[in-house]
Structures are given as structure tokens and as C-alpha cells.
Amino acid sequence: xxxxxxxxxxxxxxxxxxxxxxxxxxxxxxxxxxxxxxxxxxxxxxxxxxxxxxxxxxxxxxxxxxxxxxxxxxxxxxxxxxxxxxxxxxxxxxxxxxxxxxxxxxxxxxxxxxxxxxxxxxxxxxxxxxxxxxxxxxxxxxxxxxxxxxxxxxxxxxxxxxxxxxxxxxxxxxxxxxxxxxxxxxxxxxxxxxxxxxxxxxxxxxxxxxxxxxxxxxxxxxxxxxxxxxxxxxxxxxxxxxxxxxxxxxxxxxxxxxxxxxxxxxxxxxxxxxxxxxxxxxxxxxxxxxxxxxxxxxxxxxxxxxxxxxxxxxxxxxxxxxxxxxxxxxxxxxxxxxxxxxxxxxxxxxxxxxxxxxxxxxxxxxxxxxxxxxxxxxxxxxxxxxxxxxxxxxxxxxxxxxxxxxxxxxxxxxxxxxxxxxxxxxxxxxxxxxxxxxxxxxxxxxxxxxxxxxxxxxxxxxxxxxxxxxxxxxxxxxxxxxxxxxxxxxxxxxxxxxxxxxxxxxxxxxxxxxxxxxxxxxxxxxxxxxxxxxxxxxxxxxxxxxxxxxxxxxxxxxxxxxxxxxxxxxxxxxxxxxxxxxxxxxx
Amino acid sequence: xxxxxxxxxxxxxxxxxxxxxxxxxxxxxxxxxxxxxxxxxxxxxxxxxxxxxxxxxxxxxxxxxxxxxxxxxxxxxxxxxxxxxxxxxxxxxxxxxxxxxxxxxxxxxxxxxxxxxxxxxxxxxxxxxxxxxxxxxxxxxxxxxxxxxxxxxxxxxxxxxxxxxxxxxxxxxxxxxxxxxxxxxxxxxxxxxxxxxxxxxxxxxxxxxxxxxxxxxxxxxxxxxxxxxxxxxxxxxxxxxxxxxxxxxxxxxxxxxxxxxxxxxxxxxxxxxxxxxxxxxxxxxxxxxxxxxxxxxxxxxxxxxxxxxxxxxxxxxxxxxxxxxxxxxxxxxxxxxxxxxxxxxxxxxxxxxxxxxxxxxxxxxxxxxxxxxxxxxxxxxxxxxxx
Numbered sequence: 016x017x018x019x020x021x022x023x024x025x026x027x028x029x030x031x032x033x034x035x036x037x038x039x040x041x042x043x044x045x046x047x048x049x050x051x052x053x054x055x056x057x058x059x060x061x062x063x064x065x066x067x068x069x070x071x072x073x074x075x076x077x078x079x080x081x082x083x084x085x086x087x088x089x090x091x092x093x094x095x096x097x098x099x100x101x102x103x104x105x106x107x108x109x110x111x112x113x114x115x116x117x118x119x120x121x122x123x124x125x126x127x128x129x130x131x132x133x134x135x136x137x138x139x140x141x142x143x144x145x146x147x148x149x150x151x152x153x154x155x156x157x158x159x160x161x162x163x164x165x166x167x168x169x170x171x172x173x174x175x176x177x178x179x180x181x182x183x184x185x186x187x188x189x190x191x192x193x194x195x196x197x198x199x200x201x202x203x204x205x206x207x208x209x210x211x212x213x214x215x216x217x218x219x220x221x222x223x224x225x226x227x228x229x230x231x232x233x234x235x236x237x238x239x240x241x242x243x244x245x246x247x248x249x250x251x252x253x254x255x256x257x258x259x260x261x262x263x264x265x266x267x268x269x270x271x272x273x274x275x276x277x278x279x280x281x282x283x284x285x286x287x288x289x290x291x292x293x294x295x296x297x298x299x300x301x302x303x304x305x306x307x308x309x310x311x312x313x314x315x316x317x318x319x320x321x322x323x324x325x326x327x328x329x330x331x332x333x334x335x336x337x338x339x340x341x342x343x344x345x346x347x348x349x350x351x352x353x354x355x356x357x358x359x360x361x362x363x364x365x366x367x368x369x370x371x372x373x374x375x376x377x378x379x380x381x382x383x384x385x386x387x388x389x390x391x392x393x394x395x396x397x398x399x400x401x402x403x404x405x406x407x408x409x410x411x412x413x414x415x416x417x418x419x420x421x422x423x424x425x426x427x428x429x430x431x432x433x434x435x436x437x438x439x440x441x442x443x444x445x446x447x448x449x450x451x452x453x454x455x456x457x458x459x460x461x462x463x464x465x466x467x468x469x470x471x472x473x474x475x476x477x478x479x480x481x482x483x484x485x486x487x488x489x490x491x492x493x494x495x496x497x498x499x500x501x502x503x504x505x506x507x508x509x510x511x512x513x514x515x516x517x518x519x520x521x522x523x524x525x526x527x528x529x530x531x532x533x534x535x536x537x538x539x540x541x542x543x544x545x546x547x548x549x550x551x552x553x554x555x556x557x558x559x560x561x562x563x564x565x566x567x568x569x570x571x572x573x574x575x576x577x578x579x580x581x582x583x584x585x586x587x588x589x590x591x592x593x594x595x596x597x598x599x600x601x602x
Numbered sequence: 603x604x605x606x607x608x609x610x611x612x613x614x615x616x617x618x619x620x621x622x623x624x625x626x627x628x629x630x631x632x633x634x635x636x637x638x639x640x641x642x643x644x645x646x647x648x649x650x651x652x653x654x655x656x657x658x659x660x661x662x663x664x665x666x667x668x669x670x671x672x673x674x675x676x677x678x679x680x681x682x683x684x685x686x687x688x689x690x691x692x693x694x695x696x697x698x699x700x701x702x703x704x705x706x707x708x709x710x711x712x713x714x715x716x717x718x719x720x721x722x723x724x725x726x727x728x729x730x731x732x733x734x735x736x737x738x739x740x741x742x743x744x745x746x747x748x749x750x751x752x753x754x755x756x757x758x759x760x761x762x763x764x765x766x767x768x769x770x771x772x773x774x775x776x777x778x779x780x781x782x783x784x785x786x787x788x789x790x791x792x793x794x795x796x797x798x799x800x801x802x803x804x805x806x807x808x809x810x811x812x813x814x815x816x817x818x819x820x821x822x823x824x825x826x827x828x829x830x831x832x833x834x835x836x837x838x839x840x841x842x843x844x845x846x847x848x849x850x851x852x853x854x855x856x857x858x859x860x861x862x863x864x865x866x867x868x869x870x871x872x873x874x875x876x877x878x879x880x881x882x883x884x885x886x887x888x889x890x891x892x893x894x895x896x897x898x899x900x901x902x903x904x905x906x907x908x909x910x911x912x913x914x915x916x917x918x919x920x921x922x923x924x925x926x927x928x929x930x931x932x933x934x935x936x937x938x939x940x941x942x943x944x945x946x947x948x949x950x951x952x953x954x955x956x957x958x959x960x961x962x963x964x965x966x967x968x969x970x971x972x973x974x975x976x977x978x979x980x981x982x983x984x985x986x987x988x989x
Contacts, residue, residue: 101816102812103811103812103815103816104766104815106812106813106815136875136879137872137875138872138875138876138878138879139879140808140812141805141808141812142879166875166878166879166889166890167889
């Protein structure tokens with residue numbers, strides 16, 4: 016991954032993650048705020064319900080008390096207290112009395128609990144309401160919640176009971192008002208809230224809602240209602256009506272108990288989550304939008320930073336690569352005065368110094384090479400020149416000899432002179448060869464073929480030297496651009512060196528392989544090996560470890576390899592042979 | 603009301619025996635195959651035309667009537683007299699309503715609203731005391747009571763359950779004996795065990811005691827005891843244990859039963875509600891409704907049309923949609939017919955109630971028949987100041 020891409024990712028991710036974190040945090044905060052608000056509204060609604068319920072209870076109690084103290088009921092109580100009382104006479108009294116006080120329910124019962132008249136269920140006369148005859152001082156009891164059974168349904172009502180005593184008989188008056196939709200509609204509901212009243216009935220629950228909105232899937236409330244029934248305390252839950260979060264509703268369910276503590280009904284305060292979900296979605300949407308914008312901004316920033324930072328860095332990297340490849344004249348433009356500018360300047364200074372040093376080195380090497388050449392030349396020439404000098408001095412001395420002795424000395428001396436002159440010519444010829452190495456004519460070739468050609472020529476010589484040759488040629492090698500003739504000479508030089516290194520015989524292994532877009536040719540021997548110092552100077556012209564030779568062989572090899580854009584290295588330890596590795600770029 | 607305009611050949615007296623109407627006498631022919639009725643002389647229709655044997659024969663053609671001088675002969679059939687008592691003699695009037703021979707003639711008829719009758723000056727028994735009678739139609743008991751309280755009516759029919767209160771207010775009332783039957787009918791589609799269980803679970807005493815305010819009498823029979831003489835043979839007490847036993851062996855009811863009542867009759871509604879409550883004790887859901895559907899139970903009110911038991915039972919059978927029993931003039935025959943009608947608890951008699959009429963203080967001369975029919979032909983008014 017490039018520096019520019021990393022920079023881009025870092026910028027983009029930083030901005031995106033920051034924005035996302037803020038968006039999520041804001042979303043959570045918003046939801047929490049909504050939940051708190053809902054809790055507050057539910058509490059307000061519950062307080063209102065309790066207040067209205069208490070008011071209604073008080074009203075029912077007041078009306079029933081007024082009824083009980085009125086003449087009509089007093090007369091009824093008197094009638095029922097007579098020995099020959101005929102309750103049938105008062106069969107239809109309850110309805111009129113209930114209407115007079117605005118009560119939805121009114122039951123008049125005798126001392127034994129037997130119903131005399133019932134406004135809500137007239138046909139129930141004669142049936143007993145045992146709960147009325149419990150030993151309770153009804154006249155001190157406040158109104159309470161009760162489930163009243165009717166022919167077709169049951170009704171939830173706020174009921175009060177008053178006992179009217181006449182003589183030794185008691186007439187009971189149980190009256191009340193329904194707790195129904197009208198009651199719920201009396202509650203002032205905040206926007207987005209609604210109140211439901213669930214009554215437990217055989218087979219399920221009957222649910223009353225305020226207004227005209229019915230509960231479409233009331234069965235979804237069953238689990239919440241069952242939990243309230245079991246725990247007999249307030250329970251909250253979110254009801255998912257349709258599977259869409261915006262349609263869900265947060266409910267708080269409050270149990271409403273009767274006089275004996277049994278569950279009569281459940282008040283459900285529902286708060287729509289539409290607003291919260293919408294807002295949450297909006298916040299998240301904005302967050303993602305901002306994150307996306309942040310990413311784009313990051314991209315832009317990264318691009319600018321890349322232009323600002325990575326371009327100079329890339330230029331530096333490219334220049335460094337060029338330097339590594341040998342182009343020590345590489346320079347990078349200095350565009351700024353900041354650290355990058357300083358770095359570019361330093362790089363340029365470095366390469367300038369390197370170039371100068373290389374120049375100096377080259378010069379020094381040239382001087383050294385010239386010195387070496389001169390030394391070598393002096394050495395090479397001195398050998399044949401000394402005999403020449405001696406021979407000429409002998410000739411000069413031989414002038415004093417007799418003619419026949421002079422002729423003998425003359426013949427011998429001229430032979431020696433000619434031989435040494437030939438030697439001189441050979442030395443000068445080799446120098447001449449080295450000085451005028453031709454430029455390679457590169458052509459695409461299969462290196463294995465070149466190796467095989469070279470090996471073929473030396474098989475005999477190797478066999479004579481008791482050196483076995485092993486060719487381990489790699490398959491599917493990429494072609495290379497070589498001057499086959501020159502490269503064969505390179506290989507030949509290496510083969511000869513290997514033979515010289517194994518006077519007692521040994522093995523010569525030639526391997527070819529491909530590695531990283533380059534082709535490697537390794538020539539290894541099992542000879543005496545080289546010391547590290549020898550390895551370091553092996554490719555220096557005129558350096559040799561042999562007693563014979565000009566020391567130019569490996570220099571020529573290096574020069575040819577270099578002309579092929581390749582490299583040559585040697586790896587060796589004394590006594591462990593040597594391996595020459597040539598790497599050429601693939602075509 | 604019909605009896606004020608039209609008259610039959612004979613009427614049935616309190617002993618269910620025929621008494622003269624438009625016919626003054628009757629006798630068998632020699633072969634005892636035909637009755638010969640001698641018409642009353644001087645009888646005129648409302649348009650002053652004379653009543654002739656031909657006109658009578660035309661009306662009674664279904665009985666094989668043949669005019670013969672001043673008499674009309676009819677085929678001798680069982681229940682002939684009871685039939686004749688129910689068939690008024692009338693004549694078509696091309697220019698207006700049907701013409702009768704009664705003490706009043708039809709002066710105005712507004713369907714479902716009002717009938718106005720005017721006294722007939724030429725009635726054979728003499729002109730009635732009343733000049734005019736206005737009859738308001740389709741008025742509920744409550745509306746009639748309101749009209750009476752406001753002085754807009756001189757005579758009203760009272761709901762039997764209101765009689766007790768009315769007497770406490772010292773209202774003048776005329777009451778028949780227990781004449782009207784209130785019963786529950788159960789269709790054949792309900793299993794016989796359920797029919798019997800429902801019949802055994804009804805608390806008739808509570809209905810009579812409370813809903814009817816002790817008016818009428820609990821009954822297990824279709825005809826009142828004073829009419830049939832054998833009503834006591836039919837049991838009327840509830841038997842909750844047997845009802846529960848029958849219910850436990852009966853097939854499960856897949857849906858609630860429906861009990862229909864007359865929406866304009868509060869009494870039948872209250873009775874239906876009470877029966878529903880009794881059935882609830884049995885574990886059966888009976889829903890009461892003013893609308894009846896085929897297959898629904900019903901609360902029925904029926905008054906015997908005749909003092910002839912057999913004739914009345916035949917009329918009830920027709921009203922129930924059942925095959926009329928064979929005519930019989932014996933008590934045993936009537937009993938069998940009644941038993942067959944009630945067979946399988948298809949008809950569950952509950953109570954017989956009287957028909958009660960309240961009269962304004964100024965009204966005199968009214969009578970009520972044993973079957974509860976009000977007779978005002980001889981009524982007259984005191985000169986009292988209306989409130």
C-alpha cells in the first residue's frame with residue numbers, strides 16, 4: 016500500500032469515525048431524551064388518571080349516599096323490612112333511581128343479599144350477591160373498582176355500597192359508574208400518547224381505547240398484560256405492531272385492583288415511538304451523510320496532503336531508486352522551505368557529494384588502475400626487457416670475441432631477442448584487447464541455450480582436468496537480452512578459473528533460475544575457495560591469485576556483465592569452493 | 603273492534619255454547635247433516651240495506667251455506683258453531699269499506715293509525731249510547747297509559763304487570779281471567795334433550811311473581827284451566843336437577859341459542875331476559891334479541907280465540923306453524939291435542955295472564971269477556987268534566 020493511500024485512509028477514517036461516533040452518540044442521547052420525556056408524560060398521565068379516578072370514586076360515593084339517604088330508598092328499605100314484605104313491588108325501582116343520580120349501575124338487595132332490583136340487569140332479581148353481606152361497614156367504605164357481569168359482557172365500574180338499615184333489616188344499595196371509553200376520553204392526552212383499558216375476560220382481554228382508534232392487533236398486548244397480571248405491578252414494554260420500528264409503541268401497564276386486591280383491569284399508557292425513531296433515523300442519516308462527506312473531505316484533504324507531502328516523498332523515493340540503480344546524478348526539485356524542502360536539499364547535496372566522491376573514486380580507481388596498469392606493465396615489460404638488455408650487453412661483449420665465437424653468441428642472442436620481443440608483443444596484445452572491449456550486440460535469447468553452448472565447448476577440457484560438469488538449468492526461464500558471443504566468453508572465463516581452482520579435480524555446477532524478474536546464472540566449483548579479501552578484489556583489473564595470467568579475466572567478465580545491465584557476485588570461503596552468480600534482467 | 607261493526611250468526615257464551623247473534627235459532631235437518639239457521643228479522647247493514655239469507659250464504663259459502671227462505675242451512679261439521687262465532691257476516695261495498703250489521707259503522711279508517719266508528723241508528727238491538735268511537739291503533743302500553751293520564755283516551759288496555767300499581771292508584775279497571783298465554787317456543791332444530799332441559803329450568807314463579815307483579819297464574823298448559831278443565835295435569839315446576847342431567851347428556855351446543863321477543867313489548871323482553879338468566883345457570887348461553895331468525899327460540903303471546911278448546915287449539919297450531927289437530931268436542935280429545943302440540947317441549951307454557959282494561963271515570967257499561975275482549979257496544983259516558 017502506497018504512502019499516499021495510507022495517508023488517504025488515515026484521513027478518511029479519522030474523519031468518518033469521528034463523525035460516526037458523534038452521530039451515534041447524538042442518536043443515543045436523543046433516544047434517551049425521548050425516553051425520559053415519555054416517562055415524564057406517562058407519569059403525568061397516570062397522575063391524571065388517578066386524580067380522575069379518585070374524583071369519580073368520590074362522586075359515585077356522594078351520589079349513592081344521597082340516594083341512600085333519600086326518601087325513595089328509605090321507603091323501599093321500610094317496605095322490605097316489613098314482615099309481609101313483597102320485594103316484587105320494587106322490581107323496577109333501581110332503574111329509575113339510577114337514572115335520577117346519573118349512575119350506570121344500581122342494585123338494590125335485601126338483608127340476605129338477594130337482589131330486589133337491578134338497573135343494569137333487571138332479570139337478575141332474586142339472585143344472591145353474597146359479597147354484599149360480608150361483614151363490612153359499607154357506609155365507611157370508599158368506592159372501589161369492580162367488574163360487573165352483564166348478560167352479554169362484563170363491565171368495569173367504580174362502585175360504592177351503602178347499607179340502609181330499617182328496623183332489623185338492612186337494604187343494600189350498590190351503585191356505580193362505568194369505567195369506559197368515555198372515562199378514557201376525559202383524560203387529556205399529550206400528542207402521540209394514548210390510553211387503553213384492558214379488562215381480563217375468559218378467552219383473553221377486552222380492550223377499550225379512547226376515541227375512534229381501535230387496537231388492530233390486540234393479541235400483541237397479551238404478553239405484557241399477562242406479565243402485569245403475574246407481577247401485579249407496573250411493567251413497561253415496547254410493542255412492535257407492524258415490524259417497522261416507527262410503528263412501535265412504548266407502553267407502561269399499571270394494574271388496577273379491586274377491593275380485595277384482585278386484578279380488575281390494566282391501564283395502558285402508550286407513547287408512539289414514531290417521533291423518536293424518525294429523529295434517530297434523521298440523526299443517523301445525518302451522521303452517515305456527514306461521515307460520507309467527511310470521507311470525501313478526507314479524500315480531498317488526503318489528496319492535497321498527498322500532493323503536498325507524498326509527491327515530494329515520492330520524488331525522493333524515485334530519485335533514491337535511480338541513485339540505487341546507479342544514476343548518481345539524480346536530483347529532486349526543492350519546492351518548499353519546510354522539512355520536505357530541507358530533505359530534498361539534503362538529498363541533492365548527498366547525491367552531489369556521492370557523485371563527486373564517485374568521480375574522485377573513479378579518478379582514484381583510474382589512477383590506481385593506471386598505476387596498477389603501469390606497475391603491471393612495468394612488471395610485465397621488465398621481464399622481457401631484462402633479458403633483452405643482458406642479451407645486447409652480451410652481444411656488445413661478444414664483439415671482442417673471435418668471429419666464430421661471435422657468430423654463436425650472435426645467433427643465441429638474436430634468438431633470445433626475438434623470443435622476448437614476441438613475448439612483449441603478446442603482452443601488449445592483451446593490453447590492447449582489454450582496452451578495446453566492443454559494445455555488446457544484445458539480442459533476445461534463451462540463456463539455457465547459451466550456457467549449453469558454452470559448456471559443450473569445455474566438456475573435453477573439463478574431463479581432462481577430472482572436473483565433472485553438472486548443468487541444472489531452470490525451466491520456463493524468461494528470455495534475456497544478451498550478446499551470446501560475449502556471454503559465452505564470460506562463461507568460458509569462469510569455467511577456466513574453476514578448472515584452475517581445482518587442480519586435483521572436482522565438480523563444476525552450473526545453475527540457471529529465475530528470480531524476481533531476473534535470470535540468475537550460478538557457476539560453482541569445489542575448489543580451494545577464496546578469502547574475503549580476495550573476494551573483494553577479484554574483479555579489479557590486473558588483480559590475480561594465479562601465478563600466471565594478466566588479472567584481466569574477471570575484470571573483463573564484470574565489464575561484459577555490466578554492459579548487459581547485469582550484476583556479478585562471488586561467494587566463497589577458503590576450502591569450500593566458490594560460486595559466481597550473474598544476474599541479468601529478463602527481456 | 604270487529605264486533606262493533608260486524609256480527610256473526612252465533613256467538614259462544616261463557617260455557618262455550620252458542621248463543622244467538624244474527625241467527626235467532628237453529629236446528630238440525632232431519633238427516634242431521636245440515637244446520638238450519640233462522641235469521642233475525644229487521645237487521646240492516648250499515649248502508650241500511652237489509653240482511654238477506656243470500657248475503658249470509660254468500661259469506662258462509664265455505665260452509666256449504668244455502669239460502670232458504672228466511673233461513674240459511676249449513677253443513678254440519680265439528681266445531682261449526684265455534685267457526686261461525688268467528689266469521690262475521692259482511693257485505694262488500696263498491697263505494698267504500700266493508701259493510702256490517704253491528705251497532706257501529708266504519709266512518710274513517712287510517713291504516714296503522716286510527717279507526718273512527720259512528721253509531722248505527724238502524725241497529726236491530728237499538729242505537730248504541732255512544733255516538734262515536736275513536737280507536738287509536740298500534741299504541742304501546744306505555745303510550746296508551748300516557749294517553750290515559752293526559753285524558754286523551756277513555757279506555758286503554760293495560761299491561762298486566764302494571765295492574766298492581768294501577769290499583770294502588772285506584773284506577774278503574776276491567777280484567778278478564780287468565781286468558782292470554784305467554785309461552786316460549788323452541789324449534790325442532792334444537793336437540794330434544796336441550797328443549798326439555800330448558801323447559802325444566804325456567805323459573806315460572808319468579809316471572810309471575812315479579813315480572814307480572816303477581817298477575818295471572820303459572821301454567822304448564824296451553825289453555826287456561828277454566829277453559830280446558832285439565833290444565834293442572836301439566837307440570838309447571840322447575841326441576842333443576844333433571845335439567846342438569848339432561849344437559850350433561852345432550853350434545854354440545856356449538857353456538858349460543860337465540861331467544862327472540864317483540865321489540866314493542868317490554869314484558870316479553872323481560873321474560874326473555876329472565877329465561878336467558880335461568881339458562882345461564884344451566885351453562886347454556888341464550889342471547890335475547892328483538893329480531894328473530896329461523897331457528898330462534900321465541901317468547902309468544904297468544905289468546906285463545908274461542909271458548910271452544912278444540913277450536914282454540916287448532917288456531918294455536920296454525921299460529922305455531924304446526925299441523926292442526928283433529929277437531930274434537932271432548933275433553934279427552936282436547937287434552938290429547940294439547941299434549942301433541944306441546945310434545946317434545948316445542949312449546950313451553952309459562953303463564954296465563956289476564957287482559958286488563960283501564961276505564962276513565964266517566965265510562966260506564968263496558969264489559970270484558972272471559973277471553974279478555976272488551977265489549978263497549980253498550981257503553982255510555984257520564985257527564986264528567988275532563989281534566
